[in-house]
Amino acid sequence: MAAFSDSSPLASFDPPARTTNLVLLLCFLSIVAEGYDIGVMGTIVPSLLADPQWRLTPIEIGAMGSSALLGTLFGSYLIGVVSDLMGRKSLLIACVGLFSLSMLGAAWAPTPFAFSVSRFIGGLGLGGVISAAAALTIEYSPPAKRNLNFALMYSGYAIGALLSAVVGMALLQSQGWRLVVALGATPLLALPFLALLLPESLEFLLARGQTAKAQALATRLGIEHSTLYRPAEAATSKATLKAVFAEVFSRHKIWGTLSLWVAQVAVVMCMYGLGTWLPQLMRKLGYDLGSSLSFLAVFMLSSAIGGIFMGRIGDSIGVRKTLVGGYIIGALAISGLTIKGGLVTNYVLVALAGFGSIGVAMVQLGFIANYYRAHARASATGWAVGIGRFGAMSGPMVGAYLAAQNVEVKWNFFAFSAAALVAAIAIALTRNPQTDVK
DSSP states (O other): OOSSOTTSTTTTOOOOHHHHHHHHHHHHHHHHHHHHHHHHHHHHHHHHHHOTTTOOOHHHHHHHHHHHHHHHHHHHHHHHHHHHHHOHHHHHHHHHHHHHHHHHHHHTOSSHHHHHHHHHHHHHHHHHHHHHHHHHHHHTSOGGGHHHHHHHHHHHHHHHHHHHHHHHHHHHHHHOHHHHHHGGGGGGGGHHHHHHHOOOOHHHHHHTTOHHHHHHHHHHHTOOGGGGOOOHHHHTOOSOHHHHHHHHTSTTTHHHHHHHHHHHHHHHHHHHHHHHHHHHHHHHTTOOHHHHHHHHHHHHHHHHHHHHHHHHHHHHHOHHHHHHHHHHHHHHHHHHTTSOOOHHHHHHHHHHHHIIIIIHHHHHHHHHHHHSOHHHHHHHHHHHHHHHHHHHHHHHHHHHHHHHTTOOTHHHHHHHHHHHHHHHHHHHTSOOHHHHOO
């Protein structure tokens, strides 16, 4: 079962390796920046709880953690559509700039409310960068490697979150949480390079009738012009709101769309809940701050490796079976953390939890991006990401609620394990995309 649609206008489009690698690298680095931005909240939670000036409760921490994710809800819907209407490149650059600037605002925030407002504004960019990077990566990858390349690109999220944990271990105790947050603005330095090196989407240029620009870009990238000609039936699919809605909610795809949305909500609740509260949960199990952050680092590292590994498996045996199996592994590992074990055992379980949550979710986003035809791809991905933000907002709040109730740590793990199982069931109920693309 292929995760991509052969009915895409450029289904036979096979760019030179150097072009694929360039786009993959630039999109990967953009997602690394996004991962640091989102992952930093989990890194600084123990320090925020101990801040003598703000004196925050777990519920307030959960709300602050959800503020950026609320912004991504709007960003995913609005910016994803704008990307289909105005182009991927400019939107990607603008989104990276927006969420990077917001990190400076959060680092200098005088109050928790100002912190949350800055994070919300940054969330608008976070929601848009995912859909733009997904569309560009899919387009500039050869069909046989689309799942793998998407997993490689989106592994940047886990790498960025891992980087936030490493920075936290190095600086948090000596410099405080504000510097750790402020370092999230460093991607601003990379914006000129993105503007210079990142190519625009050829599919977008052709869909807008800008054939001359598409041919000039193809020449610069070393792409044969003959591959740019679109089949007549595909040429009628323009990036209008009506065409996008018709694709996403067609009779053949409505069940798949709803199933994918449920899976996205469930897995995002799991990954953001664990990503926000894992260090604090491990502290409750008896580990100090440095050790608890090391668990977060292992969680994110295994997520990055797992996403790439699962992408390769998905290309070999089918994405749907890969997703279901991965989520089951994750659910079992998260549940296993409720049983008191040794340090090595807990590291293994945390690694498997990262593998079976964020790692699998990387492949799931590729599955979603490839589920729809080119003219609706960025919008469909953005909408799925937007729906998933309800899970993203609820994940930190579930952890906050359970922390405020002073219940045993095991109930946090049971809650997130259940979310992974729901994702597995939803994907299992998704129809075969090869029958849905017609």
